[in-house]
Amino acid sequence: MTSPTHDPADRDGDVDFEHLIAHLAHLLPSQGPISVFVHHNTLHAFEEQSFHEAVQTAADLYDCHPYLPEPDYRVALKRGRITQQDLEAELYDVLGDEGDRLLGRLGTRHELWMSMLEHPLREGTEAEIRWFIDETEALYRFRPEASDAAREQTIDDTRRWLVRDYFNGIVISPARRQRIDALINQFGGRGAVDSWDDPTWEAFSLHLLWLACEDGATVAEVSSPACEDRHWAQANELVDAAMIRLCAAFLDQGFAPWILPERDRGLLQAFLALHQDALPADSWLARFPARAREIRQQGVAASQLIEQSLVELQIPPAQYEQRLQEQLLSLRGWAGTLWQMETNAEWAPWPAPPGSLVEYVAVRLLLLREAVAAVRRSDATSPATVRETQRQHQANLAFVLFQIAEIRGWSGAELLRQSRDEWMLLTDEATAFPSRMRRRVYHLAYERHYREQSLGAIQQAAARPDPPAGEPAYQVVCCIDDREESFRRHLEEVDPACETLGFAGFFGVAMYYRGLGETHFRPLCPVNVKPRHYIVEEPVYTEATASRRRAAARKALGRAAQGVTFGSRSVLGGLVTGLLGAIATAPLVLRVVAPRLADVLLRGAGRMVRDRRTRLHLETTAPPADGRRDGYTVDEMAAIVGGMLRTTGLPAKWSPLVIICGHGSSSLNNPHAAAYDCGACGGGRGGPNARAFARMANDPRVRAILSERGIAVPPTTVFVGAYHNTCDDSVVYYDLDSLQSGADAAMSRAREAIDEARRRDAHERSRRFESADLNATPERALRHVEGRAADLSQVRSECGHATNALCLVGRRQWSRDLFLDRRAFLTSYDPVFDDEEHSVLANLLAAVIPVCAGINLEYYFSRIDNVGYGCGTKLPHNLTSLLGVVDGAGSDLRTGLPWQMVEIHEPLRILFIIETTAAALKKIMAANPAIERLVVGEWVQLAIIDPAHATIQLYRRGEFVPFESHDAPLPTASASAAWYRGQRDHLGFALIDAAKGHASSGGPR
Amino acid sequence: MTLESAMSIAGVIVVLAPLLLVLAFCTSTLTRWSPSELSSSRLTEASVLTGLLAAAFVFAGMLWGGSRNVEIEVGNWATLHGPTPLDTYHFHFKFVFDRLSVPFALLTFVLVGTVGAFANRYLHREPGFHRFFSMYALFLLGMIVATLAGTVETLFVGWELVGLSSALLVAFFHDRLAPVRNGLRVWTVYRLADAAFLIAAVALHQVHGAGDFAELTGNGVWPDAQASLSPSAALTIGLLVLVAAAGKSGLVPFSEWLPRAMEGPTPSSAVFYGALSVHLGAYLLLRVSPLLALSTPLCVAVVALGLITAAYGAVVARAQTDVKTALAFASLAQVGLITAEIGMGWDYFALVHIIGHASFRTLQLLRAPSVLHDYQSLENALGEALAPTEAGAIASEKRRYWYRFAYLRGQLDGWMNRLIVEPFLSVFRNCRNAEERWLKWLGGPPRETPVDSGADREVAPGEAA
Secondary structure, eight states: OOOTTOOSBOTTSOBOHHHHHHHHGGGSOOOOOGGGOOOOOTTGGGTTSOHHHHHHHHHHHHTOOSSOOHHHHHHHHHHTSSOHHHHHHHHHHHHGGGGGOBOTTSOBHHHHHHHHHHSOOOOOOHHHHHHHHHHSGGGTSOOTTSOHHHHHHHHHHHHHIIIIIITTTOOOOHHHHHHHHHHHHHTTOGGGGGGOOHHHHHHHHHHHHHHHHHHHHTTOOOSOOOOOOHHHHHHHHHHHHHHHHHHHHHHOOSOSSBOOTTGGGOHHHHHHHHHTTOOOSSGGGTTHHHHHHHHHHHTOOHHHHHHHHHHHTTOOGGGHHHHHHHHHHHTHHHHHHHHHHHHSOTTSSSOOOTTHHHHHHHHHHHHHHHHHHHHHHHOOOOOOOHHHHHHHHHHHHHHHHHHHHHHHTOOHHHHHHSOHHHHHHHHHHHHHSOHHHHHHHHHHHHHHHHHHHHHHHHHHHHTSOOOOOOOOSOEEEEOSOTHHHHHHHHHHHHOTTOEEEEOOTTTTOOEEEEOTTOOSOEEESOTTOOOOEEEEEEEOGGGHHHHHHHHHHHHHHHHHHHHHHHHTTSHHHHHHHHHHGGGGHHHHHHHHHOHHHHHHHHHHHHHTTSOOSEEEEOBOOSOOBTTBBSSBOHHHHHHHHHHHHHHHTGGGSOOSEEEEEEEEOOOSSOTTGGGGSBGGGTSBOOHHHHHHHHHHHHOHHHHHHHHHTTOOOOTTOEEEEEEEETTTTEEEESOGGGOOGGGHHHHHHHHHHHHHHHHHHHHHHHTTOTTSOTTOOHHHHHHHHHHHHTOTTOSOSOOTTTTOOEEEEEOGGGTTTBOOTTOEEEEEOOGGGSOTTOHHHHHHHHHHHHHHHHHHHHHHHHHHTTTTTSOOOSTTEEEETTTEEEETTOOSOBOSOOHHHHTTOOOOOOEEEEESOHHHHHHHHHHOHHHHHHHHTTSSEEEEEETTTTEEEEEETTEEEEOOOOSOOOOEESSHHHHHTTOOSOBOOOEEOTTTOOOOOOOBO | OOHHHHHHHHHHHHHHHHHHHHHHHHHHHHSSOOOOHHHHHHHHHHHHHHHHHHHHHHHHHHHHHOOOOEEEEEEEEEEEOOSSGGGOEEEEEEEEESTTHHHHHHHHHHHHHHHHHHHHHHTTTOTTHHHHHHHHHHHHHHHHHHHHBOBHHHHHHHHHHHHHHHHHHHTOSTTSHHHHHHHHHHHHHHHHHHHHHHHHHHHHHHHHSOOBHHHHTTTOOTTSOOOOSOHHHHHHHHHHHHHHHHHHHTOTTSTTHHHHGGGSOHHHHIIIIIISGGGHHHHHHHHTHHHHHHOHHHHHHHHHHHHHHHHHHHHHHTTOOBHHHHHHHHHHHHHHHHHHHHHHTOHHHHHHHHHHHHHHHHHHHHTGGGHHHHHHHHHHHHTSOOOOBSSTTSOHHHHHHHHHHHHTGGGHHHHHIIIIIHHHHHHHHHHHHHHHHHHHHHHOSOOSSOTTSSTTOSOOHHHHO
């Protein structure tokens, strides 16, 4: 927890439960309703701690993984994704001078730990280990990982010891001697020793080794036997089942036709009202209705009830905090959503009233009282004893030592010679490097490998000579999103004369937006910004009448659809739809068998009722009323446009056409659709922002103000808004009707290039989809991704931010033509336009670092433990209360990302590479606690680059350390396609150079 | 070749296609060959298409040739001879293509094929992909066998296959506790239904000497057949069949298994509990509809149970907050209505209702993850927020009562647990306790360690030092 100093009890001894629960609530997942999915650090509550501390704390608290499971890293080691050198380097880093410490006669600590890293160490329950020892060849054959040398050494040593020492009567305790004699008898007795063949010696050596390990492990002591209260666990299960249904009914945003009675009076009253005159079938609830009546009559407050329940459950006040925390975390998805709906969702159709979470705890404890009593009545078995726990621990330890000994070539004889103190040291060492610690070293090595490669690649790319200065044919400003990396790269390849830039996809236009034919305003800006401007889309003047007609048609269609949707769930409506239902086979079969065709037909039908020519109501017409504005003033527009131009450095070179390209994603049957949309638009689609920005930038009055402020936009330059759909790779342009005739040529050229770029982008994306043909042409790849977007049965419509690992902040020239494999956020920033104070960079990083870190860490945690931090596989998901998904017939509300989104993600902490100086960045960090916390706490990795000298410095423990590349020269390919063609896996870096490239295909790293 | 023999051959193909698919998947688990996703789905597609075309051919042949009944004999698989003909038992396999079974078989092939194509992409890269399609093939075979069954035994075989594959697919995600528990629950309810069915079959044999529907229903062709049983025998057997149908179709009081069954992947939920499996009970009642015609009390019972279930489903659906459960209860309401229609003797109407409802509900369930998007588009089209009501037109004092009933789903499972399961289990628990006490008395004074706690281990590691 972040503030251990918190004292739940005030001076009177009364506990302020409301305060305590509000304090504990920060441990809950902070995901709101799924319709506005916002990426954030899953462990945001732990950001005060360093990354490694936090993942361990959270792992204990939530019972989740801190890093990937060990076998995954081992596979990476085998594939070369981690090398031996990476591992050695990180182990040296972790151990420091301690690595050279000698462990008796058995080698150094570094060697011991390294051998624990290199080969899998199995662990298990006592029964599993016993089974493994008794039923497999474990005591007859060395494990395959053991080297021949180690094997020989063990057998020779055992043979020498047995014949020379043991038979000649060395000093050994009677108990041991008895066991060893029994072992020899098992192999035919003392007389048969001379006739043992090699396999027998091998078996005997292993038997002796196991005996020694078992024997030695008994010196280890168990620190704290975990003695869990089984009654509580069982009781909690009963309570959980009841709470799932209650929370779903209470928080329902309008799915069920009936509302929970007395919902407006809060969770507690609604719950009591529901139960006060019930006749429960479940025996554990038999006495509850009477109690509910009593509480309702007395009007006991929630916090009082909590106290009463805790007293009745005989919990000492010192444990209050811990027990309440358990209760909150037991269904952390629902509790967290309740808290979000209570504190952070005033815009929702039905936000929860204040105090809901306290009432939730009160209800839980009321139920828990009944459940614990019932479970105690029915169950009398004893929990696991201390002795059992100790036995378990020792069995595991013996087994781990046995496996290490085989690898290191320690013989049983050698181990039997160890003194008790030496054994203590050895077992301490083996337990001091537990699986979690090993995984940490592995993880560091995993990150190091990619970091070394990427920094090396960027250093080499930056060392290229600067491109000749000249006016670009046109410029395209995309979102910084990692999915736009390939789009931009392909565009630059198709038309080298163009320039692309990256800026947060809301383009500075923070607004509530309502499109034509939409009912609600939705915020299109980063979540931490609260927009004040309300912008609507309206039909152009000449279309107003036609638009009204179409709205009426849409409404009629909507009524019909409503009738079918809701009617089919009632008896008579269901009868009608049932009798006519055979008609549904047609759309059913068509949508499943030919999704793309179905989509085309549907769109065609939809076009009849959709408005074609619209405009944004962008400029304010009325004076601002209580903070809410229905448009922007010219001054505000100039500030927005100027801010963007200054940050991106776009004015360094002007071209006749600047395309501002927002993005979003369309997919079907996807409750997580919002998670694929533009993060900078708060999980919305950024098209309207781009359109608004272009309108603003074209306004002569805005340009006049800008030129006063030192940015002279040439009168020949035209801005055009566009929208890139990252799922089907379509691009639409806004307001081309009002394009000035001078820009026609540039526009045609840009459109042609963009059309080719999106085909190639679709092609590159398709290599990641197993169901797409690797040999398809770009044209077919485009059709493939269009089909995916229209497919009801597609659970991976696109890959989203999966594989994101880098964020580059700076001018495009040092990363242009570098193949980044769609793994990098690209943010344009030109130090030339910054002031002495670096205020432009400070503003930029204040948004970019937390946003990219949030996306990256959400993917990290959802990938590391998809069941605990993520929401598991999509296949059984069931949308509930219009709020979120549960598994199947009902479970905790699942937060985080589904497996299908993170499947191909490599969990790495994001590496920022920023074009600035160490002094500037240190100053920015000092001034911005959010950035400092992320960087100093190692939640992100940070490096700075000086492109002029191609030097990179890496932030390590408070200092910027020069980075030296050890890598071979970067490979060159003639085109992106030549590099990725035929490959499904992650790819290494390469320079794309049409002139120089030899058409070699890119191997995996 | 005459039309008759061509239709017979096509009929054999209809049954063989899914059978071969199951065999292919079963043998693959015995060998080291594990089919790829592509071959799994291609095999399924091929089998479904073959079956569908053959069934369509039979259907066309029936329309063309005017034959209303095509029978395929697979012969007696076991014959027990007794002193009288009534004691003789034939285990007789026979398939019948008539106006009831052919449309149902066509529906099965169309839905299984479509949902199979859906699942092929939906389950892409799922570790249990092959397991899913194996179960799915088993389900297809079960449905086809049950649909086309000409004897009670044949129907029972198909019925069991459907039950087995359903329960295993409910528990598809067996790494979590809830699916396994709910799968077990479904399995238990199915067992109860099976027991009723089996007793009905045995009783039928006892009364009649054979399990042929033709024997049972006289010489007519469905639905015009006349049964040749005494009304009292028809009532007993009919009630048993009704219990079997209620278990399989989730009629009251077994209804709560239906939402529990939503644990599997969305496509299996759609095809099983929206479309086919849930209608199998109703299909059974349709199959024995000549029997129903014999006994008015039986018809009353069927209609009553159907209407109660319809009302129950409709009320309970109103308070359900998640889409799959809401659809499950909505389905239930329709299955209740269909049951009532069968009780009324409106056989063709019920058949049309089943087919329409199955198709529509499948589409709805497959689109279940879209519900949020659908609500948004609806709101946009209507230009206003969709608002639920407070228990509709019900007066406020009753409102809470009805809401609670819907919210707790009538506590059907709770009462069943309390009134049936717990007494049942406690009998066995008492027996065990009695046995233990008896053994203790026989064994003399108690020993120090219980027999089953590690006494078989020679040396505990803790004692060796």
